[in-house]
Amino acid sequence: MWAQKTINLRARPRGFHLITDEIEQQLPQIRELSVGLAHVFIQHTSASLTLNENADPSVRTDMEAHFNAFVPERAPYYEHIYEGDDDMPAHIKSSTLGSSVSIPITNGRLALGTWQGVYLGEHRDHGGSRRLVVTIQGE
Amino acid sequence: MWAQKTINLRARPRGFHLITDEIEQQLPQIRELSVGLAHVFIQHTSASLTLNENADPSVRTDMEAHFNAFVPERAPYYEHIYEGDDDMPAHIKSSTLGSSVSIPITNGRLALGTWQGVYLGEHRDHGGSRRLVVTIQGE
Amino acid sequence: MWAQKTINLRARPRGFHLITDEIEQQLPQIRELSVGLAHVFIQHTSASLTLNENADPSVRTDMEAHFNAFVPERAPYYEHIYEGDDDMPAHIKSSTLGSSVSIPITNGRLALGTWQGVYLGEHRDHGGSRRLVVTIQGE
Numbered sequence: 564m565w566a567q568k569t570i571n572l573r574a575r576p577r578g579f580h581l582i583t584d585e586i587e588q589q590l591p592q593i594r595e596l597s598v599g600l601a602h603v604f605i606q607h608t609s610a611s612l613t614l615n616e617n618a619d620p621s622v623r624t625d626m627e628a629h630f631n632a633f634v635p636e637r638a639p640y641y642e643h644i645y646e647g648d649d650d651m652p653a654h655i656k657s658s659t660l661g662s663s664v665s666i667p668i669t670n671g672r673l674a675l676g677t678w679q680g681v682y683l684g685e686h687r688d689h690g691g692s693r694r695l696v697v698t699i700q701g702e
Numbered sequence: 703m704w705a706q707k708t709i710n711l712r713a714r715p716r717g718f719h720l721i722t723d724e725i726e727q728q729l730p731q732i733r734e735l736s737v738g739l740a741h742v743f744i745q746h747t748s749a750s751l752t753l754n755e756n757a758d759p760s761v762r763t764d765m766e767a768h769f770n771a772f773v774p775e776r777a778p779y780y781e782h783i784y785e786g787d788d789d790m791p792a793h794i795k796s797s798t799l800g801s802s803v804s805i806p807i808t809n810g811r812l813a814l815g816t817w818q819g820v821y822l823g824e825h826r827d828h829g830g831s832r833r834l835v836v837t838i839q840g841e
Numbered sequence: 842m843w844a845q846k847t848i849n850l851r852a853r854p855r856g857f858h859l860i861t862d863e864i865e866q867q868l869p870q871i872r873e874l875s876v877g878l879a880h881v882f883i884q885h886t887s888a889s890l891t892l893n894e895n896a897d898p899s900v901r902t903d904m905e906a907h908f909n910a911f912v913p914e915r916a917p918y919y920e921h922i923y924e925g926d927d928d929m930p931a932h933i934k935s936s937t938l939g940s941s942v943s944i945p946i947t948n949g950r951l952a953l954g955t956w957q958g959v960y961l962g963e964h965r966d967h968g969g970s971r972r973l974v975v976t977i978q979g980e
Binding site for chain 1: 704705706741743744745746747772773777779780781782790793794796797798800801802804833835837839
């Protein structure tokens with residue numbers, strides 16, 4: 564069984580945001596699978612998807628602080644500067660964190676660990692709506 | 703054909719560890735597939751999975767030294783500090799390196815390059831046992 | 842439906858290179874699938890695959906500048922130094938960026954965003970030809 568759905572995420576501020584529930588709600592087909600995989604893909608190069616702690620919001624703000632420190636704006640060697648100070652760092656963060664996550668499906672549920680959630684990494688100051696393509700397969 | 707198995711890895715010290723053999727031994731179904739994919743997923747947010755060199759152990763210790771230098775403990779901007787100095791860096795390393803690897807299956811074997819192995823990144827000082835979900839599919 | 846192909850990329854200089862067209866041209870089976878996934882895997886530990894901006898070449902040179910600054914050569918703690926100054930950084934970049942990308946297939950095409958392309962990260966000074974294994978599945 565295959566299913567695929569495009570999800571348009573509402574605009575969010577720069578930072579990391581939990582989107583696990585939005586994905587699960589829009590893919591009821593997950594419940595029909597005893598074993599499978601869910602592939603969540605973001606069609607942008609200045610945002611990212613990753614898995615991390617789903618409980619304490621300070622993990623998300625510390626992630627944002629870390630990546631701002633280690634992927635700096637206005638690095639002297641940047642040449643791609645005409646789309647704003649946040650643009651080239653956003654591209655680097657996107658590749659560092661990744662454009663997709665793949666999650667096992669077990670007995671009709673995403674087989675996430677107790678503390679795992681799906682993060683949207685919004686790396687632009689005003690990134691706007693973001694589009695995901697979620698692909699479900701299994702049996 | 704689909705197969706899925708949970709593997710409990712024994713506790714390992716902080717650092718990078720080769721776990722290719724453990725995965726292959728527990729998934730004999732790989733041998734039945736002429737073409738397919740193996741998805742290895744870790745159900746934790748303070749450890750990671752990645753592929754890297756399977757020969758010289760100094761690659762693994764240098765990886766640990768690099769990520770300790772570039773994902774520092776006690777960064778002044780961390781707020782998530784109550785679970786230990788190693789906790790927030792472990793979350794960042796987990797997202798930087800990733801929670802899963804996907805490996806092609808070709809003629810009954812994982813189609814890894816000659817020098818590629820699966821690394822567990824144990825990012826906590828005392829992370830304990832770690833749980834993987836391995837999903838195999840193909841024909 | 843499953844298809845799998847090994848692609849030998851020609852040697853490229855150190856840096857990031859767009860390879861989307863090469864992958865699509867060698868996998869005409871993509872056109873037969875209404876829904877599916879393409880998994881692109883590199884069988885090396887000193888090169889990487891990632892998705893990023895497919896338009897302005899300065900994104901690729903800035904990516905190279907960033908990763909050279911934040912994954913330095915000759916770090917004082919490296920012990921794996923006998924294969925050249927570029928070797929250990931190449932291993933770290935490979936794990937930071939990743940060894941594979943998975944892309945949805947929708948109506949016979951890779952469902953990349955408008956600005957997304959597949960990057961080869963060549964992290965050695967003289968990495969030579971690089972081998973990919975591309976696995977297509979869907980219906």
